[in-house]
Amino acid sequence: MxxxxxxxxxxxxxxxxxxxxxxxxxxxxxxxxxxxxxxxxxxxxxxxxxxxxxxxxxxxxxxxxxxxxxxxxxxxxxxxxxxxxxxxxxxxxxxxxxxxxxxxxxxxxxxxxxxxxxxxxxxxxxxxxxxxxxxxxxxxxxxxLTEPLSCVVAGARKLQPPGLTAHTFVIGAGPLGLLYTWVLSLRGLTPVVVEHSPARLAFARDRLPVGSAVYGSLAEARAKHFGDPDAPLDVVVDTTSHLLEELFPQMAHGGTYMSIGLKEKVAAIDTMLLADRSLSVIGSIDSLHGSFVEALHLITSGRVxxxxxxxxxxxxxxxxxxxxxxxxxxxxxxxxxxxxxxxxxxxxxxxxxx
Incomplete structure (x- = not known):
């Protein structure tokens, strides 16, 4: 073979x-x-x-x-x-x-x-x-797609949004980005996707759950989706893992930044903000107990x-x-x-x- x-x-x-x-x-x-x-x-x-x-x-x-x-x-x-x-x-x-x-x-x-x-x-x-x-x-x-969805289910378990109205952003419209959008939507959130590639943006546009949307930049997403150029970042799932240093100072109080991309990037953050704003910075990789079976259920039931x-x-x-x-x-x-x-x-x- x-x-x-x-x-x-x-x-x-x-x-x-x-x-x-x-x-x-x-x-x-x-x-x-x-x-x-x-x-x-x-x-x-x-x-x-x-x-x-x-x-x-x-x-x-x-x-x-x-x-x-x-x-x-x-x-x-x-x-x-x-x-x-x-x-x-x-x-x-x-x-x-x-x-x-x-x-x-x-x-x-x-x-x-x-x-x-x-x-x-x-x-x-x-x-x-x-x-x-x-x-x-x-x-x-x-x-x-069960295995990548299993990784997403495992990561979504770690996210504790402040409420279902949390401003939620997914950076990247690749497979994991779109799967996170679907899983977080099933948890009651309404994720907004940011994708710089026009081709990928076009592919993602009609493959999102109801209420979600995809934009070419974070600035556009804030201004058009939330009507506020300074819309707070409550939850950020970054599939690129390159944006921590840039977005950390912009995170809302009690916000969570999750990094899931396996790309090397050294970042410096202000630890005073980490404590003073009650921020969380977390990573996620692979499956956890039960997440594979849960992912298969989401596919077989048609929910994803x-x-x-x-x-x-x-x-x-x-x-x-x-x-x-x-x-x-x-x-x-x-x-x-x-x-x-x-x-x-x-x-x-x-x-x-x-």
């Missing part, structure tokens, strides 16, 4: 590798239908987020069809449509026992697409506890229209096209803002399904 291998910064190759089969009683091998391109993948490939082990197959946002199961697996059968939780945790370490499975100290060697072979490949092998059936009425394209956020589906052989749609040009070795109407890009190792 083919697999997209990470060798180093700007060095990813599509290689022929042996097919995967079950090796343990609890193993499940999935034929991959779709695997979403994540910002983490872009950071790994470009060297901006150097966490992957060289030689690892990339990819972790995947859905597919069960191809093989181990002798002890129950509740699953060959041919089942499934989605994969790509971040196993041991359940025994201090982090896991204190509800911080996203920081399991034993996950090295198990984290799909980082330290364990991921899902930009024909097949993926895991254990039954990290496989979830997908109902027949839900497409495998939509199901592939995941498939509407898919802008491209490309064959595995065209992975360079998929990465380029998100601003990562592997040939030119350039990683910048997307210049086309893109959101979630799916790679289809086995061709299009459904």
């Amino acid at each position: 083919k697999a997209l291998k990470y060798r180093g910064a700007w060095d990813v190759t599509l290689d022929e590798v042996p097919d995967l089969h079950v090796t343990g009683d609890d193993d499940v091998v999935v034929e991959i239908a779709y695997c979403g391109i994540c910002g983490t993948d872009l950071g790994i490939a470009s060297g901006a987020y150097p966490v992957a082990v060289p030689g690892t197959t990339l990819g972790h946002e995947a859905s597919g069809i069960v191809a093989e199961i181990g002798d002890a697996v129950t509740g699953l059968a060959v041919g089942d449509r499934v989605v994969i939780n790509p971040t196993p945790y041991c359940g025994r370490c201090r982090m896991c026992r204190t509800q911080r499975i996203n920081h399991c100290v034993n996950k090295h060697g198990t984290e799909s697409g980082v330290s364990y072979d991921g899902a930009y490949a024909g097949r993926f092998r895991t254990t039954s506890g990290f496989i979830h059936p997908v109902p027949d009425h839900v497409s495998l394209r939509a199901a592939a 229209p995941a498939e509407r956020l898919v802008s491209h589906v490309v064959p595995l052989e065209d992975y360079r096209t998929g990465f380029a749609a998100l601003g990562c040009d592997l040939d030119a070795r350039v990683f910048g803002p997307a210049d086309q109407a893109s959101c979630k890009v799916l790679v289809a190792p086995g061709g299009r399904h459904e």
Whole structure:
């Protein structure tokens, strides 16, 4: 089978590798239908987020069809449509026992697409506890967004807005930005999205929950949506992680700034304001207990229209096209803002399904 291998910064190759089969009683091998391109993948490939082990197959946002199961697996059968939780945790370490499975100290060697072979490949092998059936009425394209939505659900749990009237801003109209907008809307807030890319702004405009809107700048959002050029910032979810230093002095008293982008940026803030204004600065990454199941429920129930956020589906052989749609040009070795109407890009190792 083919697999997209990470060798180093700007060095990813599509290689022929042996097919995967079950090796343990609890193993499940999935034929991959779709695997979403994540910002983490872009950071790994470009060297901006150097966490992957060289030689690892990339990819972790995947859905597919069960191809093989181990002798002890129950509740699953060959041919089942499934989605994969790509971040196993041991359940025994201090982090896991204190509800911080996203920081399991034993996950090295198990984290799909980082330290364990991921899902930009024909097949993926895991254990039954990290496989979830997908109902027949839900497409495998939509199901592939379960993992990023799980990360959003985990992050949204951390946000404690001062009330449902809180002025809420989401910076960035990529997949996580739009998913945060939907999840926060389901919590009763009315997020406003800020996106500088005209192409992405246009894509996002008719894919927002009722009441939300997208603008080309924070100034425009404040002036047009709230009718006040100095509208307070109660909640800010920054998917770029570049704006803390700029926005921190503008945060409303009791406000919260959340950073979720995996991009290096050193920022200086005034700690007197931190205390005097009762501000919160928090970060979030990966899934927490129950967030994956909750995310799948939001997709299967139709509360989050995941498939509407898919802008491209490309064959595995065209992975360079998929990465380029998100601003990562592997040939030119350039990683910048997307210049086309893109959101979630799916790679289809086995061709299009459904």
